[in-house]
Amino acid sequence: MDMLLAFVSSLGDQMPFWWGTMKDFFTSITDKINHLNSSSVAPCAQIKTHSHAVSALVEHDGIIVTGSSDMKLKLWNLPELDNTNESSGGLILEFTQKQVIDTGKRFPIALAMSKLPGTSVQLLAVGLTDTKIRVFVASGSQFAEAAVLQGHEDWIKALDFSLLYTAEDGISYITLASGSQDGTIRLWDIRQAPEAVDKPTKGDLDDQLLDAFEASLGEVGAEETGRQISMKQHIVKVTDGERAYNFHITLDALLIGHDAGVTDVTWMPSPNSRILLSTSVDSSVILWSSSDSTSQIWTNRYRFGDVGGQRLGGFVGGLWVDANQAVAFGWNGSFRRWNYVNDQWHEVQAVTGHSAPVHGIDWEPSGRYFISASLDQTVRIHGPVEDRWTEIARAQTHGYDCIQACFLSDLRFASISDEKVARVFDAPGAFVRLASVLGLRSTDEDVSARPVAANVPPLGLSNKALSEDNVEQSVNSLERAPYEAELASVTLWPEIEKIFGHGYESISLAVSRSKALIATTCKATTAKHAVVRLYDSQSFKPFGTPLEGHTLTITRVAFSKDDEFILAGGKDRTWHLWKRNEDGGYSNFIAGKGHARVKIWDATGDQSKLQKPLANLKMEQPATAACFSSIQSDGRILMAIGLETGEVQIYASELPFEQWKLMLRFPPNVTHIDQIRQLAWRPSPEGLFLASCSDDGSVRVMEITQ
Structure with a gap:
């Protein structure tokens, strides 16, 4: 096995993972969607490190x-990547604990490591839940505290060491950047001292007096928090082999530019390029640089993001893809990316997606795009753009968790959330124009009768329509897929109707294949509320009487392909089937008990055919979703089954559909890692595509070739 890359990660659940990649790892983030060839990624080790959640992590050399x-720092020796020690899941690595450092009543929230210039001595910087930076250096096999850097007035949230720089005088040095919740960034210069210091000198006493004086100034001018500057030189003595070195750490610069707390700092990965990227909860990204390699004057060269706003908590972090690409990511899981081209920074497409479990998906009637609803309180529309699936609209941004969304037509959908009403949305003119530009719709549609866009008023929950006079020109001038900032602000669909009827929060939603009826269910503890309510999709008025039979919450409702039947399953461990009457209404046809298997039934005749299932499939794990495809050209029908573990399996059968054969089992590294919520086959003759959504927060589209 060829080991090309390894990295370490943590979910904050006491167990960091060490990952290894074998071959064909990835095409890199520059491919816009960050496509991973995940068949080559496998966890090598899972380490039980702490008794409480992991709050910070770093790996170096x-x-x-x-x-x-749990108020502890733990150091681990990384084992050699032995290619001969393999298993079916990748490498098996054994980590040995090197050292434990007690941090008292504070826990670490920022870590960074490097080497002292010109030596092999490792350096560790630690930011705890206070205002100080602890600097540790390796002494033999252990790390010892060597200096405490003060100046920040709030917690240090980010630390990063620069690459090794060489000044004009030939002296090599590194710079430690620290970002704090006080909104400032401090740069600490670390270089070899010109002379050895064996004992305290008058200069040290002067430094102590200067620090005391500056502290007294801070007490007098408390309103200038985070702005106090100390020029004290912190002396660090180390031994590398048989040679002793003295280094000093001094404050090089204080960077002020963010309007709120700094969340991340990271140096450009380019030798002798002193450029620092910083992110903040003020929704901005700043690139800082000095005029030359020796200057202590740092300036704000470029500023990205949303100036003057704090959208959704701002940015939580940032990184460099390379010297010409920068990425920032937010609390809601979104990414924004900028490219440096022709001496200018330009925003380009980045990764988007849900940040919480996704409970519902549905295809547009002709399969040109699909919709997804998530507990992150958004409903999003995704379509194929330049041979990849991309978010093209964030149609609903709600104040409640979104449960399900279904298309009523190609430009209208209904959705339910954790509330008692269902809502109906109609596409604005801006979406119709954008879909035409992206090749998803015809280009000759008249949109003059449609509102241009929509917004959510302050303290409101409903998307209100906007006319041409109330929107920015940029809404109608998009010639590409929207970026994250545009998705969150200008791609909403106006709400045109609310559907009332249930007494408790909505649970399930379905639309008939003819798009004539809407079916909804809600939470229920009695038979009175455990009903399926039907509504006309044109007038949005109740259709017929509620369908009774269940005694507890109905968790899923669905129409048959010909709308002849309505099927529902509930928490009362029963399923009910209603059949359409001559007058168009539905009446109870048959009911059955719940089971722990996947059973296929014949509903083409009378009740006698439903007394016994056609097939009975026993799954290795509980099945949580299933979906039939249309009949294929070879006469077969495909059934996709989603499991509680996130796995998806494809079965195939022919008439009379009594024998089902497992055709495909999606490997774990290309499918979900948590419970499958819904599966949906694409209604398109152009290939065989399956969409899936999961509690892992992702939506996936798989192309299946036969």
Whole structure:
């Protein structure tokens, strides 16, 4: 096995993972969607490190450092990647604990590691839940505290060491950047001292007096928090082999530019390019640089993001893809990316997606795009753009968790959330124009009768329509898929109707194949509320009487392909089937008990055919979703089954559909990692595509070739 890359990660659940990649790892983030060839990624080890959640983690030169809310730092030796020690899941690595450092009553929230210039001595910077930076240096096999850097007035949230720089005088040095919740960034210069210091000198006493004086100034001018500057030189003495070195750490610059707390700092990965990227909860990204390699004057060269706003908590972090690409990511899981081209920075397409479990998906009637609803309180529309699936609209941004969304037509959908009403939305003119530009619709449609866009008023829950006079020109001028900032602000669909009827929060939603009826269910603890309510999709008025039979919450409702039947399953461990009458209404046809298997039934005749299932499939794990495809050209029908573990399996059968054969089992590294919520085959003759959504927060589209 060829080991090309390895990395370490943590979910904050006490167990960091060490990942290894074997071959064909990835095409890189520059491919816009960050497509992973995940068949080559496998976890090598899972380490039980702490008794509480992991709060910080860093790896450098064979050492992993983990910090936790159990008030401890733990250092681990990274084993050699032995290619002969393999298993079916990848490598098996055994980590040995190197050292434990007690951090008292504070826990680590930021870590960074490097080497002292010109030596092999490792350096560790630690930011705890206070205002100080602890600097540790390796002494033999252990790390010892060597200096405490003060100046920030709030918690240090980010630390990063620069690459090794060489000044004009030939002296090599590194710079430690620290970002704090006080909104400032401090740069600490670390270089070899010109002379050895064996004992305190008058200069040290002067430094102590200067620090005391500056502290007294801070007490007098408390309103200038985070702005106090100390020029004290912190002396660090180390031994590398048989040679002793003295280094000093001094404050090089204080960077002020963010309007709120700094969340991340990271140096450009380019030798002798002193450019620092910083992100903040003020929704901005700033690139800082000095005029030359020796200057202590740092300036704000470029500023990205949303100036003057704090959308959705701002940015939580940032990184460099390379010297010409920068990425920032937010609390809601979104990414924004900028490219440096022709001496200018330009925003380009980045990764988007839900940030919470996704409970519902549905295809547009002709399969040109699909919709997804998530507990992150958004409903999003995704379509194929330049041979990849991309979010093209964020149609609903709600104040309640979104449960399900279904298309009523190609430009209208209904959705339910954790509330008692269902809502209906109609596409604005801006979406119709954008879909035409992206090749998803015809280009000759008249949109003059449609509102241009929509917005959500302050303290409101409903998307209100906007006319041409009330929107920015940029809404109608998009010639590409929207970026994250545009998705969150200008791609909403106006709400045209609310559907009332249930007494408790909605649970399930379905639309008939003819798009004439809407079916909804709600939470229920009695038979009175455990009903399926039908509505006309044109007038949005109740259709017929509620369908009774269940005694507890109905968790899923669905129409048959010909709308002849309505099927529902509930928490009362029963399923009910209603059949259409001559007058168009539905009446109870048959009911059955719940089971722990996948059973296929014949509903083409009378009740006698439903007394016994056609087939009975026993799954290795509980099945949580299933979906039939249309009949294929070879006469077969496909059934996709989603499991509680996130796995998807494809079965095939021919008439009379009594024998089902497992055709395909999606490998775990290309499918979901949590419970499958819904599966949906694409209603398109152009290939065989299956969409899936899961509690892992992702939506996936798989193309299946036979």
